Amino acid sequence: MGCALSGLGVEPAKEVPDGLGSAAKNRSSWKAEEEGSKATKPRTLSEAQKLLIQDSWRSLHQDITRVGIIMFIRLFETHPECKDAFFLFREIEDLQDLKMSKQLQAHGLRVMSFIEKSVARLTQEDKLEQLATDLGRSHYKYSAPPKYYQYVGVQFIGAVKPFLKDRWTLEVEEAWEGLFAYITTLMKKGYQEAERGCGMNKSTDPEKTETSSIGSIQNSV
Template identity: 50%
Template sequence: MGCAISGSGVTPRSPENRNSEDISPARLTPDHIRLIKESWRVIQEDIAKVGIIMFVRLFETHPECKDVFFLFRDVKDLESLHTSRELRAHGLRVMSFIEKSVARLDQLEQLETLARELGKSHFRYNAPPKYYGYVGAEFICAVRPVLKDRWTSELEQAWQTLFQYVTAIMKDSYLEEERSHTLSSSRERPDTRSTAV
């Protein structure tokens, strides 16, 4: 059930990974946008199935990801997840986010706002950025069989770029939220240093 892309190449570009010429997030071209929108029309017909396959694959290829999901943390039999209502619901939430992202491809400011909010919520859920790129890789592996002969290297590149773009923004937002939380927590702690002379 392996997928060559799994765990490679679809990770967000972080400040630690960027060099001086690579400061901005991945750039979506008009061709990327067209290819993503065309393929989404087919993918959305099997949206629930893709969501489940994506997360079962995620837990198979990166079992440590289960630790982020309270409901699935102790699941040993991954095959049982194929019929899990909870996994179906979570898969549909993620697929809904992807659907909203596709709908905002012509309004990148709105897509950025959506991704920023998702990054903040992932901070609240304690879901760290190191896992974000895995979801994109597993999404690509899950939709490839759905699209069959429509799948091309150009389409794969388009979806990779979208996930790189979104996950880079999510990570930045997560880290901003983390810094803000750390700063406000340090302000709330009383100064315990002695003031006696």
């Protein structure tokens, strides 16, 4: 089977360790979050990092459709188990066919739109926090667990490097790693809040509790 990325002029994705890219400090902190039980207040970005992200995003904006496709193809190449969270194209085995999937293109654009909104809110921390937390809550509804979130940041960075070429520097990479670490922590927080809220609703709903009890009794008869 031919590589799905060859027609896009980008090298196939390589397996990446847990964490984001080459910045050791961010990678270590991300791994600690992955192994921890609860998300904490994320570390904010410096003003210089925000400017680097905004500037690089302006350079990427015209290519966001291609970046979205490449990002997800890379994601499914390196972590095929992630396809389980996408019922629309989980059955598509051939990555070349997946690259042509309208559903994949649409989802890639939705992710790019979220990143664009995040970049626009870099100077409005309360709004960015709300945006990312709400996204985590919605992912609970879609049964997309937090263990997958960090991989998207890894593959986004891998996808955009060829587009920025010599404009991609270690400082730019660390800035984007910091943003994805920030977003991922808040998404995990939102997911956990939704999970706890769902658990509380189930335990406090008398009708559901009674129905569950009746079902247990019937099954035991």
